[in-house]
Amino acid sequence: MRHPVHFDRDIIPIKAKQFIDGRNREKPFFLAIAFRGPKDPWSDFPADIAGLYRSNSLVIPATATEADAKGQPAFLRASMASDYGLSLVKNPGKLANEIRKNYRLVSTIDQTVGKLRKFLAGQGLDTNTIIVFTSDNGHFYGEHGFWGKWLPYEESLRVPLIVYDPRLAKNQQGKTRDPMILNIDLAPTFLSWAGLNIPSEMQGRSFEPLVCGETIPWRKDFYHEFTWTADEKIVPSEGIRSENWKYIRYFDRKPVVEQLFDLKKDPGETMDLSGNQEYGDILTEMRNKTEKYRATLQSRKSGETGSRQH
The missing domain is CATH 3.30.1120.10 (Arylsulfatase, C-terminal domain)
Incomplete structure (x- = not known):
């Protein structure tokens, strides 16, 4: 398995450019990219990545405390989510280092997104290409004494969803929307953007109107x-x-x-x-x-x- 930094920063841009260069230029394109990070291995970073956040004072989550961990039900304290999490809340320096390594991998993804946006601009595609950034799950970093992704608290249940649509009016850009979006809404939204019918068996619904600032029942x-x-x-x-x-x-x-x-x-x-x-x-x-x-x-x-x- 390739190191996530190498895969996300070096391999993905090459593959993405190959896809876009080889596309049918008479038709719209859809490209899904699955980054490896932020995911283990969390060490052996290239020098430029290893130096990131080294001197930063990191904010430890408010619930990443021994007191909060001890307040969890016994069966959760004995679960896999607590195996490593408990060791982190007992050692704030160790926890900060885990957060630091996660930030480094996230920064790698950010670098790659920047490369891809620059490439789209060079191809004249930056004014009509929608970019959606999301993830499959969240992750605990010591909150409640947990580590991993298996329990349904906010740190694990919630994921980022960022939509960049260059066609939006200026007063609709950079806005935060309150309605709860689920991953089942992604496919219907992509179909809606493409002007295609949404199959009735799909459980989700298009959130395109929400992106545009409309108020609709949700x-x-x-x-x-x-x-x-x-x-x-x-x-x-x-x-x-x-x-x-x-x-x-x-x-x-x-x-x-x-x-x-x-x-x-x-x-x-x-x-x-x-x-x-x-x-x-x-x-x-x-x-x-x-x-x-x-x-x-x-x-x-x-x-x-x-x-x-x-």
């Missing part, structure tokens, strides 16, 4: 699940993320473990409200929504993967 919540259990130390979960609330259900626990967080007042998810009677109605609502969404999902999966028992 989802208020979504269902999340992680059911891969090939390793017994990876804990499966499901739940609902709404605009203001996060509900998590660890369905393989006996008894089932639930968590409820007020994301407006507690964006760091440090105070579980599931046991607070004051929020009983919200807990019931989120639990029922989870059951409803799961039933809908299982009906779509029927005949393909079978059903999961809870």
Whole structure:
């Protein structure tokens, strides 16, 4: 496996240029690029990359503390997400170094994006090429004593989504949109930009109007699940993320473990409200929504993967 810096900075620009040079110039093109970083190996950086952020004082996440880690349920503290995470919160210098290495890999990607944009400009394609930047998952860096990507807290659940559309009016550029976009919305949006019909079986929807600054009806919540259990130390979960609330259900626990967080007042998810009677109605609502969404999902999966028992 090639080092991510070499692959992302050296190989991808070559392959991307080959694709664009060889395209049918009478038709639009679509190019998807999958960067290796930020991903291990986290060492053996080229000299110019190894020097980045060396003297920077890095901000440690507010929830990357031993106290927060000790406040997690015992089964999460024993999970794979905690194996390395606990060692980081006990050693802030070690944690800062991990963050520093991640920033170096992100900077490598940034360099490559800059190269590609310069190449598009040289080809006269910079004024009509939309660039979408996103990722497949987030990652913990000591938050709650966790490391990895398997648990449904904000650091893991959320991913970046940056859309560059040179056709947008100046007053619509550089804006942040509040509606919750999911990865299932990407394909419908690409089809919409291309002027093609969106197949009815696609679960997502085009967010093109949101990019343009339009106000349209949009989802208020979504269902999340992680059911891969090939390793017994990876804990499966499901739940609902709404605009203001996060509900998590660890369905393989006996008894089932639930968590409820007020994301407006507690964006760091440090105070579980599931046991607070004051929020009983919200807990019931989120639990029922989870059951409803799961039933809908299982009906779509029927005949393909079978059903999961809870």
